[in-house]
Amino acid sequence: MQTLTVSTVPFDGQRPGTSGLRKKVALFRQAHYLENFIQSIFDSLPGFEGQTLVVGGDGRFYNREAIQTILKIAAANGVKQVLLGRGGLLSTPAASYVIRKHGAFGGIVLSASHNPGGPDGDFGIKYNVSNGGPAPEAVTEAIYACTRKIERYRILDAPDVCLDGNAALRLGNMTIEMLDPVSDYQSLMETLFDFDKIRALFASGFSTRYDAMSAVTGPYAQAIIEGALGAPDGTVLNATPLPDFGGHHPDPNLIHARSLYELMMSEQAPAFGAASDGDGDRNLIIGKGMFVTPSDSLAILCAHAHLVPGYRAGLAGIARSMPTSRAADRVAERLGVPCFETPTGWKFFGNLLDAGMVTICGEESAGTGSNHIREKDGLWAVLFWLNLLAERRLSVLDIVREHWRQHGRHFYARHDYEEIDADAATELITRLRTILVGLPGRERNGYRIVMADDFAYTDPIDGSVSRHQGIRILFQNDSRIVFRLSGTGTAGATLRVYLERYEPNPALHGVDIHAAVADLGKIADEIGEVQLRTGRSAPSVVT
Ligand code: VG1
Ligand code: CO
Numbered sequence: 279m280q281t282l283t284v285s286t287v288p289f290d291g292q293r294p295g296t297s298g299l300r301k302k303v304a305l306f307r308q309a310h311y312l313e314n315f316i317q318s319i320f321d322s323l324p325g326f327e328g329q330t331l332v333v334g335g336d337g338r339f340y341n342r343e344a345i346q347t348i349l350k351i352a353a354a355n356g357v358k359q360v361l362l363g364r365g366g367l368l369s370t371p372a373a374s375y376v377i378r379k380h381g382a383f384g385g386i387v388l389s390a391s392h393n394p395g396g397p398d399g400d401f402g403i404k405y406n407v408s409n410g411g412p413a414p415e416a417v418t419e420a421i422y423a424c425t426r427k428i429e430r431y432r433i434l435d436a437p438d439v440c441l442d443g444n445a446a447l448r449l450g451n452m453t454i455e456m457l458d459p460v461s462d463y464q465s466l467m468e469t470l471f472d473f474d475k476i477r478a479l480f481a482s483g484f485s486t487r488y489d490a491m492s493a494v495t496g497p498y499a500q501a502i503i504e505g506a507l508g509a510p511d512g513t514v515l516n517a518t519p520l521p522d523f524g525g526h527h528p529d530p531n532l533i534h535a536r537s538l539y540e541l542m543m544s545e546q547a548p549a550f551g552a553a554s555d556g557d558g559d560r561n562l563i564i565g566k567g568m569f570v571t572p573s574d575s576l577a578i579l580c581a582h583a584h585l586v587p588g589y590r591a592g593l594a595g596i597a598r599s600m601p602t603s604r605a606a607d608r609v610a611e612r613l614g615v616p617c618f619e620t621p622t623g624w625k626f627f628g629n630l631l632d633a634g635m636v637t638i639c640g641e642e643s644a645g646t647g648s649n650h651i652r653e654k655d656g657l658w659a660v661l662f663w664l665n666l667l668a669e670r671r672l673s674v675l676d677i678v679r680e681h682w683r684q685h686g687r688h689f690y691a692r693h694d695y696e697e698i699d700a701d702a703a704t705e706l707i708t709r710l711r712t713i714l715v716g717l718p719g720r721e722r723n724g725y726r727i728v729m730a731d732d733f734a735y736t737d738p739i740d741g742s743v744s745r746h747q748g749i750r751i752l753f754q755n756d757s758r759i760v761f762r763l764s765g766t767g768t769a770g771a772t773l774r775v776y777l778e779r780y781e782p783n784p785a786l787h788g789v790d791i792h793a794a795v796a797d798l799g800k801i802a803d804e805i806g807e808v809q810l811r812t813g814r815s816a817p818s819v820v821t
Pocket of ligand 1: 599774
């Protein structure tokens with residue numbers, strides 16, 4: 279087989295965002311677009327020759343075609359071995375674990391996560407490093423620099439390989455080992471959670487619905503929840519991964535997982551409902567009559583970690599992304615462990631986890647995970663909840679209310695203004711930066727601003743500094759507003775406005791979330807000139 283060197287020219291806009299390079303499928307399908315990016319990964323990485331690479335994706339449209347190209351470029355660049363999820367499938371958390379378990383040099387994970395799929399939808403590529411986590415900024419910036427000056431890529435001139443068999447394959451000098459996408463991951467879960475106890479919970483008639491949203495976690499949830507844990511068949515909904523996710527957004531929030539939400543709020547609700555996103559790293563947790571905000575879920579898991587085998591020894595620390603509510607900070611305080619505040623995106627947790635400084639991490643966007651891998655992990659969060667429910671034998675509602683009683687309640691909502699004009703969005707944030715210094719002391723409706731800044735993070739391990747990570751406005755009553763722009767969208771810009779209000783008094787915990795943060799929403803609009811600058815009278819999505 280011959281290695282071809284193909285001339286190419288750079289494409290604009292191949293800078294990875296919060297979680298890899300995410301673009302419309304049509305853009306990825308242009309000649310040389312994917313090839314340029316993959317070659318740039320190899321060009322920017324010293325020492326991958328002769329090494330092992332993990333490859334897999336969330337099964338979305340273009341997954342299989344992209345994998346064929348990636349395999350041929352990997353072979354032409356001297357990769358020795360690829361560990362490939364059979365059928366081209368690996369959830370993001372499973373890919374992270376496979377990289378770690380097999381000591382791979384890194385991994386290429388194909389996913390646009392919760393973004394819609396199909397020919398008109400989105401596609402994405404993430405590069406993960408040898409600890410199993412998303413490449414840190416220094417690496418993604420080096421890849422980006424290579425995409426700016428690329429002149430050629432190398433690719434093996436070979437027929438496509440079969441992605442669905444079991445036997446190892448050869449492509450030039452490279453071998454391709456086929457992995458069962460589920461089995462390594464399942465064995466890891468068995469070491470962390472008390473499967474016997476959860477099995478007993480299901481055997482006692484405990485009812486659950488898990489919506490895999492026609493995305494990658496269907497086979498995982500069927501094998502683990504219905505198989506190993508003995509939940510009845512039919513517990514896992516939308517269990518077959520589809521290239522277009524059945525036409526839905528595989529985003530486990532109250533908008534896109536609406537039918538699950540409605541079921542959970544109805545008379546016929548099972549005791550526990552959950553869902554995960556396109557690539558399996560996010561989770562949605564809803565008890566009968568009780569939606570658990572991701573920020574609360576993080577705090578509750580941390581507070582109950584000692585009940586779960588994998589975490590019985592206690593937590594070294596907790597980390598949350600900056601916009602995530604500070605409910606986890608209160609648990610950390612009570613446990614006497616540190617709580618770190620990082621920029622948005624899982625890549626910022628990697629060093630803390632590697633250094634053993636934190637055990638559990640989370641984001642308000644429905645991502646929770648721990649030191650078991652270096653990605654967030656949707657099914658892990660669901661199993662954690664099942665384990666704690668099996669231990670406590672209380673309803674989700676009771677557990678959440680108990681948590682609020684003990685720690686106070688952080689009312690929390692995120693307002694997204696999607697696909698707004700990119701220039702207007704940038705100007706909105708730039709303006710906020712310039713008025714920050716004058717904000718402290720301003721007061722409206724009893725909300726007095728005590729601090730306002732543009733969040734910057736210094737990594738405590740490698741000292742790297744990430745600036746401009748979001749505008750934080752803190753009020754005297756412990757409320758908070760955060761403004762930032764999304765780094766995962768593929769059309770225009772998305773402004774996220776995060777509202778948080780702390781209420782210590784249990785008598786006031788029953789208020790509706792959106793009513794509780796309505797005043798803050800008005801203040802955010804006023805300070806940020808949101809309506810004026812976005813031309814929108816209301817957010818497109820409220821979660
Ligand atoms: C969003 C979330 C962020 C998450 C990222 C990737 O980023 O806010 O918390 O880490 O998506 O998640 P942004 O920049 O759009 O706010 V996933 O599950 O889409 O890989
Ligand atoms: Co995801």
